Amino acid sequence: MKSDIELISEVKAGNRKSFSELVQRHQRALLRLSLRFTKEQALAEDIVQESFIKAYQKLHLFEGRSSFKSWLYQIALNTARNKYRNRFGENAPETVNYEDVPLGVDPGAETGMLRADMRKFIRAEVDRLPERQRIALTLRIFEDLSFKEIAEIMQCPYDTAKANYRHALLKLKARIEALELNDGMGSEMGWIENLSKAVPEVDV
Amino acid sequence: MSQVSMWGGLYDENWWLEYLEGELEPSLKEDLKILLKNSPADRNCLNQLERVKNLVKESDEEALPEDGRYYDDLHDRIIAAIEEEPLASEEKEEDKPVNEVKRSWTASVWCAFARRWMPVQPRKFDFY
Numbered sequence: 353m354k355s356d357i358e359l360i361s362e363v364k365a366g367n368r369k370s371f372s373e374l375v376q377r378h379q380r381a382l383l384r385l386s387l388r389f390t391k392e393q394a395l396a397e398d399i400v401q402e403s404f405i406k407a408y409q410k411l412h413l414f415e416g417r418s419s420f421k422s423w424l425y426q427i428a429l430n431t432a433r434n435k436y437r438n439r440f441g442e443n444a445p446e447t448v449n450y451e452d453v454p455l456g457v458d459p460g461a462e463t464g465m466l467r468a469d470m471r472k473f474i475r476a477e478v479d480r481l482p483e484r485q486r487i488a489l490t491l492r493i494f495e496d497l498s499f500k501e502i503a504e505i506m507q508c509p510y511d512t513a514k515a516n517y518r519h520a521l522l523k524l525k526a527r528i529e530a531l532e533l534n535d536g537m538g539s540e541m542g543w544i545e546n547l548s549k550a551v552p553e554v555d556v
Numbered sequence: 557m558s559q560v561s562m563w564g565g566l567y568d569e570n571w572w573l574e575y576l577e578g579e580l581e582p583s584l585k586e587d588l589k590i591l592l593k594n595s596p597a598d599r600n601c602l603n604q605l606e607r608v609k610n611l612v613k614e615s616d617e618e619a620l621p622e623d624g625r626y627y628d629d630l631h632d633r634i635i636a637a638i639e640e641e642p643l644a645s646e647e648k649e650e651d652k653p654v655n656e657v658k659r660s661w662t663a664s665v666w667c668a669f670a671r672r673w674m675p676v677q678p679r680k681f682d683f684y
Contacts, residue, residue, distance in 0.1 A: 371638065375631050383630070384620055393621075397630060404634045408641055467614075474615040492577075493612050499579070518573055525569075525608040 356420040363411055371411075375404055378421060381495075382428050388490055389432050399435060403428040418504040422497075426505045429487065470528075477527050481520050484508075488516035489524075572602045576609070 354362075354373070362370035379400060386396035386403075406427050407414075414423055478486060487506060491497045497505070503513040574580050575588050592599050621627075 368638070372631070372635055375634050376627075379627060379630055379634070380620060387620070400630065401634050401637060405637050405641065408638045470611065471615040471617070474611055475617065478612065478615070489612070493609060494616055499577075514577075514579070517577075518570065521573065521605070521608060521612075522569060524612060525604065528608060528611065529604075 357416055360411060360414060360416075360420060363408075371408055374420070378424055379404070381421070382424060385425060385428055385490075385495065386432055388494060389429075390436070395435065399428055399432050402431050402435075406431065419501065422501045422504045425491070425495075426507065429505065473531065474524065474528070477524055478520075481523065485516045485520035485523070488513055489520035492517050569601060569605065572598065572605055576602065576605050 354370075356374065356377070359370040359374050363374070382400045382403060383396055386399040387393065390396050390399065403424060407424055410427075414420065478489065481489065484506065488502055491502045491505060492499070499510055499513050499517070502517070503510045506513055506516075508516075571580075571588070575585060580588065588598075592602065
């Protein structure tokens with residue numbers, strides 16, 4: 353199986369069919385990434401299509417300093433951002449209706465928060481993160497990318513990518529602890545004390 | 557460097573996150589492994605971070621279409637759109653304007669002045 357770099361060289365030499373191979377190889381991952389941020393399949397498909405077209409148009413600029421996948425992800429994230437901005441203006445709506453998300457559990461419940469509710473809560477909290485923290489967290493945990501790749505995609509220094517991820521994870525940790533304290537202990541002081549330890553909103 | 561964290565452990569969350577993500581130097585990582593055996597507070601901190609990470613991972617629900625034809629269709633649409641696009645590297649030399657001269661603004665002004673007032677212009681005064 354040819355590597356991405358080999359296929360790219362062939363495309364640059366005029367062999368368009370090699371780009372077809374690149375599309376087949378990366379379209380699923382790109383669709384998954386786009387879906388994470390748009391939550392809408394039709395929009396995600398548009399982003400995937402536009403991203404590959406842009407990659408094809410700019411292929412002569414790809415020098416191989418990052419992986420093709422990282423470069424493609426970078427294009428997709430920028431495309432997603434622009435599409436959202438064009439569609440909703442500068443004030444994009446939140447992607448989750450928070451009325452549907454249980455932010456607290458009846459202290460009288462026999463068991464703690466159900467697993468499904470916890471998943472819903474965490475998805476809501478991830479969506480609430482500042483954009484760059486959400487991107488770093490998504491790429492690290494869901495896409496299993498290294499911090500080096502994340503920094504390439506986000507076009508930021510390595511330490512900045514790590515800092516964004518760290519802030520995101522610690523913020524989620526604080527929110528989960530606050531929720532579980534409220535759920536399990538029912539102690540108002542404990543809940544407030546724990547919230548005060550929450551990581552402040554920092555988008556690095 | 558050691559410091560007492562607010563949880564009573566020796567290191568704070570940032571250290572344990574570095575440990576969890578494999579970002580520490582091997583020698584420091586080995587030191588922390590030994591610490592973990594003896595410090596319940598630090599062990600607890602690390603476990604909590606690991607738990608949060610696992611919860612986030614489990615919350616993933618982005619189900620992709622499984623039907624192969626869906627991806628064939630998507631691929632075909634992308635390739636059809638690309639068929640219309642020229643590759644930038646395909647721009648041939650003969651397509652570029654001949655004797656294309658790029659001048660700065662000041663050079664353009666000077667040349668215009670020179671053409672007006674000096675009909676015969678020595679080549680050495682042409683700026684490119």
